[in-house]
Amino acid sequence: xxxxxxxxxxxxxxxxxALPAQPPDNIESEMxxxxxxxxxxxxxxxxxxxxxxxxxxxxxxxxxxxRQTKAELLASIRSGELLYHFFASDDLNxxxxxxxxxxxxxxxxxxxxxxxxxxxxxxxxxxxxxxxxRWQLVAWQATRLVA
Numbered sequence: 001x002x003x004x005x006x007x008x009x010x011x012x013x014x015x016x017x018a019l020p021a022q023p024p025d026n027i028e029s030e031m032x033x034x035x036x037x038x039x040x041x042x043x044x045x046x047x048x049x050x051x052x053x054x055x056x057x058x059x060x061x062x063x064x065x066x067r068q069t070k071a072e073l074l075a076s077i078r079s080g081e082l083l084y085h086f087f088a089s090d091d092l093n094x095x096x097x098x099x100x101x102x103x104x105x106x107x108x109x110x111x112x113x114x115x116x117x118x119x120x121x122x123x124x125x126x127x128x129x130x131x132x133x134r135w136q137l138v139a140w141q142a143t144r145l146v147a
Contacts, residue, residue: 028094031103031128034135039087045077055129055136063122063144064113085110089124099130107142121145 034053041049051074058070068076076082089107107122127139 027096027101028092030135031094031101032092034128035089035092035103035105038137039084039089042077042084042087045083047074047078050074050077052134053137055131055138058137059139061139061141062113063120063142066113081114083112085112087111101128101130101135102126103128106145 037049038053040046041053054070054073056070058073060068060070060073062068073082087107087109089105091106093104095102103126105124107124109118109120109122111118111120122142122144124140124142126137126141128135129138130136
């Protein structure tokens with residue numbers, strides 16, 4: 001199953017690269033709003049909101065290398081294994097390829113993961129797919145910046 005999901009995300013990214021990037025129009029503001037809502041849902045542990053914002057086939061790769069599915073991510077938030085105190089992003093770059101949008105950015109986060117308190121600065125890449133008229137996160141990949 002994980003290989004199929006990885007293959008699906010990989011194929012979406014390959015198709016996106018093959019197509020010319022469309023002008024963002026209102027996509028950039030949509031993505032900024034979506035990111036604000038998602039980061040708020042993370043810091044408030046709002047699982048119902050995250051259920052709507054995350055795709056069922058999500059692959060969430062933390063900067064530590066911890067990789068989770070949607071079900072695993074939501075379970076860690078519900079249990080308190082993963083607790084976001086703060087999460088904010090800037091320096092967003094949005095590229096739209098039809099029903100696929102790639103977003104890169106910089107984020108700062110304060111999080112407790114597996115009992116360890118962390119203050120991290122990240123670079124990230126995320127992929128959104130529009131399904132049934134709404135954008136859902138299908139992939140998150142973060143890299144920790146080292147001072």
